[in-house]
Amino acid sequence: MDDKSATFVVEGEGCEEDVLKWYYHGRSGRPNKNSGELSSKVKKYLSIKGWVFRYALKNGKKELQYQSPHGEVYNSLRMACKSYIDQGLGEGRMGNVDPKQPKKRKCLSIENQPLLKSVQSESPERRNKLKKQENRVVKTSKRVREGPVSSRNPRTVLSLLIDNNVVPMLGNVYYRNKTGPPLMKGRITRDGIQCHCCSKVFTLTAFEDHAGSTNHRPAANIILDDGTGRSLSDCQRQVSDSMKSTTTTLRTRSVVEIPKTVKAANSIRDENDGVCSACCGGGDLICCDYCPSSFHMKCIGLKEVPDGDWFCPYCCCGICGIGYVRDRSFRSCHQCELKFHGDCLNSKKPSEMKTEKNTLLLCSQNCERIFYGLQKLTGKPILVGNNLTWTLLTPDHRAHGGHGMKSSAKKENQCKLRAALEVMHECFEPSESVETGRDLIEDVIFGQVSKLKRLNFRGFYTVILEENGDLVSVATLRVYDNKVAEMPLVATRFKHRRRGMCRVLVDELEKNLVKLGVEKLVLPAVSTTLETWTNNFGFSCIPDDERSKLVQYSLLEFQGTITCQKLLK
Incomplete structure (x- = not known):
């Protein structure tokens, strides 16, 4: 080999999936009609990761060689890919990837580019109402993962308990009887309870049926056969308490470590929002004189900045459209969350529901029907096909009109919400809110509230589709009134894709929204x-x-998404 060689760097983008495809397809010997395009993508991606491509003379002929960041030289692209894979895909993230199902991890980053406009011609009063955000990048975008992170293990309550070391894999359990010996014995697996008598694996509910019980409380009556007397409900409670403790510790540390300047920048208590509440974009914003919300004038249909006090759509009466200037005794509907003057509200024939803590206002018969309809659906699995169940979940503080769930049901509900969050994280990159420093998806699923309207997620439900107890698809849902409901996040686990699971989940969701009288899904x-x-x-x-x-x-x-709607029939 001649020492003289020519090096070059390939510019562009690729992804880890391309590396895996090239290596495994090349090893199998199967032809690939897009091999030229795929080869180019692989070279672009390796170049980004620090690999150098060199033409060197060998036996009088030019030969392309591939040099890794560590100095190893390979004579073929496939061997270079193998080296990259052996090193854990560059950053030790290879995990337990099945060669037949290569990892596919491509992120679509949709981040804001600030809109800068001149407001020099505006009067001082109007300029003060405008908030100009320069060089601001907002990181609350929805970034999609298009490949598996870990799709081997089903997302069930049992897998969650096993992963948190609360119950042992293959640990013995039994279904207890109020009197007499245990009705049925089995052992724990990720997929369910494996029965001792027939070796079949059952979900918790199916194992209860198999034991001949009609209590409909499987987690409370399935006991660990380890001498502790713990039920699976006790184990779920242990996981939930551990997660709360971890979250509290992390938040305490973050408060200590965040500099004062950062905390001041993220505070939304006294300052107006730095992005538009309608489109999440930056630029010249008009600020509400009552709440922290800000908007682009075009997003709310304004042609110029109004003189005097201005109140955003969230701070105006849902009937007359007038803000707090006329009457500060606004009341909010618990379902649609619109605000109303007292005298305007009388025309809508509102109803009130008393709870343990307060009185909830439902502004109309439509909101009343939707509120009670959702409460009846919550927590009750609906059979939608062979071994498929559809369930509507909600954070426990909204359950049963504020009266709360029973302790055992509450723990099981929290575990299922945590499992749903794992499915969301399998399909979406965790997206941290600039203002709160928290994971946006987690805040949605657990209904975090905020004074800032666009970060107030009260009212969100989580819809899950399970197959034999395995969590398959997840969606988040918020119903406002009979006019509109939103479904901002939908995720299907990678190993269940192309099976029509998302279709089943959405069809059942639409069917129930139609029953509630909702006209539009967004x-x-x-x-x-x-x-x-x-x-x-x-x-x-x-x-x-x-x-x-x-x-x-x-x-x-x-940011960067396109708002779509479907009229429900």
């Missing part, structure tokens, strides 16, 4: 999934003039 779609939602699920893009009419509902939006 969701934000990234460009790569827009065609799927429009062609396969019957959604259509919302025109700008119609989108501005929905601003009062504070729909959860992500």
Whole structure:
């Protein structure tokens, strides 16, 4: 080999999936009609990771060689890919990837580019009402993972207990009887309880049926056969308490470590929001004189900055449209969350529901029907096919109109919400809110509240689809009134994709919304999934003039997404 060689760097982008495809397809010897394009993507990706490509002379001929960041030289692209894979895909993230199902991890980052406009011609009073955000990048975007992180193990309550070292794998359990010996014995697996008598694996509910019980409380009556007397409900409670303790510790540390300047920048108590509450974009914003919300004038249909006090759509009466100037004794509907003057509200024939802590206002018969309809659905699995169940979940503080769940049901509900969060994280990159420093998806699923309307997630439900106790698909849902409901996040586990599971979940969701009298379902779609939602699920893009009419509902939006709607029949 001649020492003289020419090095070059390939510019562009690729992903880890391309590396895996090239190596495993090449090893199998199967032809690939797109091999030239795939080879280019692999070289681009390796170049980004620090690999150097060199043409060197060997036996009088030029030969392309591949040099890793550590100095190893390979004579073929496949061997270079093998080296990269052996090193754990560059950063030790290879995990337990099945060669037949290569890891696919491509992130679509949709981050805000500030809109800068001149306001020099505005009067001082109007300039003070405008908030100009320069060089600001907002990180509350929805970034999609398009490949498996770990899709081997089912997401069940038992797998959650095993992963948290609360119950042992293959640990012995029995279904207890109130009197007499145990009805049935088995052992714990990730998929369910394996029965001792027939060796079949059952979900918790099916194991209870197999034992001949009609108590409908499987977690409370399945006991660990280790002398402790703990039920699976006790184990769920232990996991929940541990998660709360960890969260409290992390938040305490973050408060200690965050500099004062950062805390001041993230505070939303006294300052107006730095992005538009309607589109999440930056630029010149008009600020509400009562709440922290800010908006682009075009997003709310304003042609110029108004003189005097200005109140955003969230701070105006849902009937007369007048803000706090006229009457500060506004009341909010518990379901649609719109505000009303007392005298305006009388025309809607509202109803009130007393709870243990307060009185909830339901502004109309439509909101009353939707509120009680959702309460009846919550926590009750609905059979939607062979071994498929559809369940509506909610954070425990909204359950049963504020009266709360029983302790055992509450712990099981929390475990299922945690499992749903894991599915979301399998499909979406965790997205940290700039203002709160918390994971946006977790805040949605657990209904975190905020004074800032666009970060107030009270009212969100989580819809799950399970197959034999294995969590398959997850969606988040918020119903405002009979006019609109939103479904901002939908995720299907990678190993269950292309089986129509998302279709089953959405169809059942739409059917129940129709029963509640809801007219429209709205969701934000990234460009790569827009065609799927429009062609396969019957959604259509919302025109700008119609989108501005929905601003009062504070729909959860992500920068760069396209708002779509479906009229429900």
